[in-house]
Amino acid sequence: MKKIAILPLRKDSKGIIGKNKKKMVGRPLFSWVLSEAIFSELDQVYVFTDDIEIVTFIEKEYTWSTKVIPLLRSKENATDTASTESAMIEFADKVGYNFDVICLLQATSPYTTAKDINAVLESIEGGEDSALTVVKTHRFVWNANGEAQNYNVFNRPRRQDFEGLLIENGAVYATTKESFMTSQCRISGSIGIVKMAEESLIEIDSNSDWGVVESLLIERQKKQKQQQKIEYLVLDVDGVFTDGCVTYGKEGELSKKFDMRDGMGLEILRQNGIDVVVITSENSELVKQRMNKLQIKNAYYGVKDKFSFLNYFVKEQNTSFGALAYVGDDVNDLASMCSVSWSFAPANATDIIKLHSDFVLSKSSGGGAIREVCELIMKYNKRYE
Template sequence: MKKIGIIPLRKDSKGIPGKNKKKMVGRPLFSWVLTEAIFSDLDAVYVFTNDTEIISYIEREYYWSDKVYALLRNEENANDTASTESTMMEFSEKINHDYGVLCLLQATSPLTLSADINAVLDKITTTQYDSALTVVNTHRFTWNKDGTPQNYDVFNRPRRQNFEGLLIENGAVYATKKELFLHSRNRVSGSIGLVEMPEETLMEIDSLSDWNIVENLLIERQKKSKTQQRIDYLVLDVDGVFTDGGVYYNEEGEMAKKFDMRDGMGLEILRENNVEVITLTSENSKLVVQRMQKLQIKEAFFGVKDKYSFLKQFLATKNSSFGAVAYVGDDVNDLTNMCSCSLSFAPANATTTVKMNADFVLGTASGAGAIREVCEMILKYNKRYD
């Protein structure tokens, strides 16, 4: 049974302008659920949007996955009055209804995990349910406008541990069999299964204060998922890590960057001790390419904007995990990786946000021996495992 995911995105947003592209923990908001969809049991996932900038970003950024597609939606189905169901129907028609299960994913639910997506799919593929959705079990007491309680007896207030609570849609994941969707034209119908997600996933992103709360929840979730083991990989940003973040220009363009020779010796010693060195930069610089070749760094990746997704798939190809990685970054586009990898380091001159969330703030600045300091710390750390 072919399982297809759809992430509908509109170009405009009234509450938070440009919300879908706005960076949350250094990544575009939509990339959080997209990454989880890639690593879920879905056979393909489509970003369905009227924003050509997002389409270009996806085609450029997720080339490494054969599951990701970007598809242009009609403007009439991308306005304030268009329903999600009409968008889903337009999408279904555009792909000639080529699926067995259609899964709706919401970019405004960045706390969604691949396990949540799989649990919803399993309700349909391994049980008798026709459709399924995610809910949250809240233990809050609810009331009607006329002053009457909805879900408890005010004269017999239950203790939380004895209260079954109330199941509420959190709007994260919906899935339905094709024949049911084409008949009902609704995201769920027939016999409906429920999948519970944590209570914090009920949070909606309608304002900047909501945004800040969810962003902090994501940072803490990534940090809590950290595991410790031997460090097998050192992943490095380039500008602001190898260099001081500056660049010299002339009329022909980029002319020079400053690198610290001591960093090169540290990396050589690290490789001799079976730690693979990887560079991951969002820039495309001929000077950096030359320097990486000089340092004999074979795994050097350029022009990577979504560093978290890329590193996750790289580690999957190595049959490894974030627990085997030490990461050095200096700016917000490194933040998710720094919150996810076993050890994270920030140079002394990194941005304040990065230093606040790094495991270690180095005593040296980038371009002045910061990488050499990291190498020595990793060698010392790995002794407990060697």
């Protein structure tokens, strides 16, 4: 059974300008559901968009996954008035209906997890024609005529006795090819129901919604933290190895300053069985030379979506986020730092990083911050000896 997904993205957004690409916990909004889809039971994930910038980003960023395929969407099906179903029909025609199950994902539902996607797919594999995600709410619903819709006002139930309502949260839909070809609708026939957490009902239509969702995502990641012996130290480069400054000349990048004491600390870590991993959004020859000098084999360059790549790294190494420590200094490190066992921020990191890190170092980046982390990790790991 071939299971594919469509993630439709429009370039323009009226409520929040550039919403799909705006950084949510340091990552483009759409990348939250995209990375979960990659690690789900889906066979392929198509990002269907009229935004060339997103197409270019995906072609460069997700080379480590064969699942992700960007596909251009017509202008006619990317307007404010175009329906999602019309985009799905256009997409299905473009891929020649080469699927058994098609799953619709929404970028504005960043709470969606691989587990949620798999549950919807399992519902169809269990015999349903289609399935969708919902939220169970215990809110009392009224209509415009002042009439209660789901309870008796003269016999108001207690919350624990109230069955509540199931409401679509717009996160995940799936349907068989046969049902879609017949109905031209995202759900039809016998429909399965998959429940998601109540906070997934929040819609991102304004900047205030954005702030609420971002805070909830950060807390979700932090609650999932697990502590164990540290096996990997993950490092950013600019603002961690260096002070964040670079000198330029007419030839381009000329120099960066590194602290020799950091190198010795990393050597001591390796001698004690802790691997060093470097993930940087830059693609600097100077940095590559320094990492080669430090004999860091796990060095990855030009990575913009660090959290997705870190998920890939964890699975490839057959390890867990609980075995990782992370040092970062800016917002593109935030999602990773909220998820690993221990996160560290140099003394001169950005305020948001210091706010959400587990430990703010006394040393600044490029001035012994990494060496300080190495010593702290060595002390921490002693409890597992």
